[in-house]
C-alpha cells in the first residue's frame with residue numbers, strides 16, 4: 001500500500017488549482033440513471049471514488065466515457081449513457097468501497113421502478129444509518145424491505161407519487177436521494193428541512209438542466225414538480241470547497257501564501273471566517289481565493305453543523321492547524337459521533353489534544369515533530385498531511401488510499417507550491 005512521505009518546514013507559496021468537488025460529482029453521476037439521454041459532466045476530478053462510481057454505473061448497464069477536458073488544468077469530462085438499465089442491483093463489493101453508492105437508490109427506483117442496494121454499513125467516522133433515505137422514498141410510495149444486508153425498494157404500480165418529506169435532522173445524502181426520486185414522481189413533492197450544502201444546489205442545477213422543475217433551490221424547503229421524463233444535459237461540476245479549505249489550511253500552517261484558483265468564497269464562508277479569526281489573511285479575487293499567514297495563528301472555538309455553518313469535513317484539518325496556534329482551541333463535532341480518529345495520530349507528532357465526548361481541546365504547541373502515522377479516513381488523512389507539512393523532520397502517512405478518494409494529485413499539487421512531498425510504494 002502506498003504511503004506519502006513529507007519533509008516538513010517548507011513555506012508554501014504559489015497558485016494551486018482546485019478540482020471538481022467529490023461530494024458534488026458523487027451525486028451528479030447517479031443523475032444519469034434518470035434519463036435515456038446522455039449526461040456529460042465536465043471538471044470531473046480524478047479520484048478513486050469517481051472510478052468506483054463509474055464501475056457501479058457500468059454494473060447497472062450504463063456506459064461511461066472519459067475524455068480530457070478542454071482548457072481545464074486537471075478536470076476531465078465524463079459522458080454517461082444509461083439509455084438501457086441492465087440491472088437494478090448495487091452489489092456489496094462496490095458499495096463497501098464508497099458509501100455514496102447509496103445514491104443510486106432514488107434514481108433507479110424512480111426510473112426502473114425498483115432497486116436493490118447493499119446496505120453501506122458503519123465506517124471509521126461513525127454509524128451513518130440510511131433510515132432517512134428510506135423514509136423519504138416511502139413518502140413517495142415506495143415499499144422497502146431489508147434482507148441479507150440489502151435494501152430492496154419497489155415503486156407502486158404506475159410509479160412513484162409526489163409526497164411530503166419532513167426530515168427530522170438535516171441529511172445531505174437523504175436530501176439527494178429524495179430529490180433524485182421526486183423529479184420523476186407523479187405530482188408535487190415538498191421536502192422540508194432539506195440540506196442546503198452547495199453540493200445540493202449543484203445537484204438541483206444539474207437536474208434543472210435535465211428538465212426537472214424545482215423551486216426553493218438553496219433553501220430548506222424544496223418543491224419539486226415531477227416530470228414524466230428528463231433529458232440529457234452538459235453540466236460542469238462545482239469546485240471542491242473542502243479541497244480548497246484543506247489547502248487554505250496548508251497555506252496558514254506553513255506561514256505561506258496560496259492562491260486557490262477556481263475556489264468560490266460563497267460556498268465556504270464559514271471556513272474563511274474561521275481562517276480570518278485565526279489570524280490568516282483571506283482575499284477573494286475574480287479567479288479564486290488567496291490565503292496567507294504571516295504570524296503565528298490564534299486559537300479558535302468552533303462547532304461543526306450543517307451548511308452554512310462550519311463543515312464537519314473541515315474539522316480534522318482545522319485541528320491540525322490549531323495544534324500549532326497560540327492558546328487553547330475548543331472544537332465540537334456535532335455531526336458524526338466518532339470523527340476524532342486523527343487525534344491519537346496528531347498526538348504522536350507532538351500535538352496536545354484532549355477529547356471529552358464530542359469536544360476536543362487543542363492546546364497549541366511550539367513545534368510538531370515528524371512521525372510515522374496511520375490515516376483512518378479521508379479528512380483525518382489530510383490533517384496528518386497538514387501536520388507533516390509544518391512538522392520538523394520526516395512524516396510518513398500510511399494508508400494513502402483514503403486520500404486518493406478525495407484529493408486529486410495531492411503530491412503534485414503540493415510539490416508545485418513548494419512542499420517536499422512524495423508518494424512511495426509498499427508498506
Ligand SMILES: CC(=O)N[C@H]1[C@@H](OP(=O)(O)OP(=O)(O)OC[C@H]2O[C@@H](n3ccc(=O)[nH]c3=O)[C@H](O)[C@@H]2O)O[C@H](CO)[C@@H](O)[C@@H]1O
Nearest residue numbers: 023100128129130131132133170171172173174313335336
Ligand atoms: C458523499 C458525501 O456527500 N458525503 C458527505 C455527506 O455525507 P452523508 O450524506 O452520508 O451525511 P449526512 O448529511 O446524511 O449525515 C448527517 C448526520 O445524519 C445522520 N443520518 C444520515 C442519514 C440517515 O438516514 N440517518 C441519519 O441518522 C448521520 O449519521 C449524520 O450524523 O454529508 C456529510 C455531512 O456534511 C459529509 O461529512 C460527507 O462528506
Ligand SMILES: C=C(OP(=O)(O)O)C(=O)O
Nearest residue numbers: 023099100313378379406
Ligand atoms: C466523509 C466524507 O466522505 P464520504 O461521505 O464519501 O465518506 C468526506 O468527504 O469527508
